[in-house]
Amino acid sequence: MGNFVYSDIFNKKAKEFSESCINCKLCVRECEMLNNFKISPKDFFNGDIEPINADPSIPYSCNTCETCKKMCPKGLSIEDLFVEMRKEHIKNNRGKSPIKGHKSIEFHQTFSFSKIFNVTIPDTKAGYTKRVFIPGCSLSSYSPELVGKTLEYLQERLPGTGAILKCCGKPTLSLGQEEKFHERYSELQAELDKLGVEEVITACQNCYITMSQFSPNQKVRSLWTVIPELGLYDEMKGKGKISNITFGIHDACPTRNNFDIHEGIRWIINELGYRLEETEYSRENTRCCGFGGMAVPANPELSKRVMKSSGEKSEKDYIITYCASCREAMTIAEKKSLHILNLMFNDSYNTTSRVPGLNKNLIKNWMIRYKSKQVLKAKGKL
Numbered sequence: 001m002g003n004f005v006y007s008d009i010f011n012k013k014a015k016e017f018s019e020s021c022i023n024c025k026l027c028v029r030e031c032e033m034l035n036n037f038k039i040s041p042k043d044f045f046n047g048d049i050e051p052i053n054a055d056p057s058i059p060y061s062c063n064t065c066e067t068c069k070k071m072c073p074k075g076l077s078i079e080d081l082f083v084e085m086r087k088e089h090i091k092n093n094r095g096k097s098p099i100k101g102h103k104s105i106e107f108h109q110t111f112s113f114s115k116i117f118n119v120t121i122p123d124t125k126a127g128y129t130k131r132v133f134i135p136g137c138s139l140s141s142y143s144p145e146l147v148g149k150t151l152e153y154l155q156e157r158l159p160g161t162g163a164i165l166k167c168c169g170k171p172t173l174s175l176g177q178e179e180k181f182h183e184r185y186s187e188l189q190a191e192l193d194k195l196g197v198e199e200v201i202t203a204c205q206n207c208y209i210t211m212s213q214f215s216p217n218q219k220v221r222s223l224w225t226v227i228p229e230l231g232l233y234d235e236m237k238g239k240g241k242i243s244n245i246t247f248g249i250h251d252a253c254p255t256r257n258n259f260d261i262h263e264g265i266r267w268i269i270n271e272l273g274y275r276l277e278e279t280e281y282s283r284e285n286t287r288c289c290g291f292g293g294m295a296v297p298a299n300p301e302l303s304k305r306v307m308k309s310s311g312e313k314s315e316k317d318y319i320i321t322y323c324a325s326c327r328e329a330m331t332i333a334e335k336k337s338l339h340i341l342n343l344m345f346n347d348s349y350n351t352t353s354r355v356p357g358l359n360k361n362l363i364k365n366w367m368i369r370y371k372s373k374q375v376l377k378a379k380g381k382l
């Protein structure tokens with residue numbers, strides 16, 4: 001890495017950052033990653049990056065969680081600079097991430113955009129398709145049943161809802177592969193355009209952010225704000241009242257500033273009748289679950305520590321999540337973790353109920369995802 005030189009654009013941004021930073025280290029206090037590398041942001045981005053600082057594992061260990069920006073009295077975003085650094089590494093490494101572990105992300109992205117794991121279905125029952133439900137990668141690799149039941153619910157309450165199982169390309173973008181991302185995103189956009197949909201409903205927070213930015217001609221909505229508008233089935237209402245569990249909650253960091261999503265989630269929990277205990281880390285104060293920013297393959301040990309510390313933010317044994325990756329992280333952190341769709345579509349949970357664990361088998365994960373495709377495909381044939 002000795003010959004690595006950052007571009008003038010990066011150096012200019014780094015200089016501006018360094019001049020504004022008052023070196024209070026409030027960001028460092030809250031960020032395990034900055035602590036891990038013993039980074040003083042002011043010194044690190046001093047406008048004269050030394051080759052040693054080009055160590056790619058530093059920017060690629062950032063969870064892109066925005067906690068630093070939230071803590072900074074000047075509103076400075078270290079994440080933005082790390083994202084720029086990633087782009088530089090990609091440019092200097094023939095379009096590939098210099099991190100060996102990121103081969104797994106390349107593999108994930110190739111499969112996530114392959115015909116084997118993708119499907120687009122219209123709402124055949126309604127006979128027209130105005131919008132699509134996009135379950136995203138993590139939910140479809142977690143539970144085909146929940147993917148299918150969610151689509152059924154949406155079609156019953158909002159006739160004219162089809163579905164697309166395809167990745168939004170966020171992992172490619174997170175690696176800093178901008179060109180490749182646009183190429184991949186255009187495949188998703190082509191599916192939206194082929195169906196002629198006006199609206200998209202996403203279950204994944206990363207899909208929500210990415211599609212809101214890159215599909216300006218579609219109205220992009222989060223499932224968690226749509227459900228409160230549509231209401232729950234009568235049999236779902238109040239079923240948690242007999243539960244002996246008080247849940248903690250882990251809010252997803254990509255939508256930390258989306259008040260409507262936080263409210264929607266609380267509305268669902270309340271309608272279901274479950275008890276919830278908030279903490280000082282709820283809502284916009286949430287921390288990354290550990291899976292953010294493609295940091296796991298870059299720095300597995302640090303990521304495990306981030307997951308553990310994120311799980312410890314709530315004293316409760318049972319945690320509600322609304323992102324399947326957050327659910328997995330909370331499970332790694334030894335919490336009994338449920339996706340909010342489990343609470344909606346399954347029987348009432350109590351301390352004797354079976355809670356889904358971890359699936360460590362990669363092949364099995366892809367098989368589950370393939371099953372999600374089959375479930376959606378069957379619904380498209382009705």
Ligand code: SF4
Pocket residue numbers: 030031032033034061062063064065066067068069078079
């Ligand atoms: S975005 Fe998160 S992980 Fe990255 S530097 Fe900021 S606080 Fe640390």
Ligand code: SF4
Pocket residue numbers: 020021022023024025026027028041042068071072073074075076
């Ligand atoms: S919180 Fe902001 S001002 Fe303080 S050290 Fe971090 S980046 Fe600099």
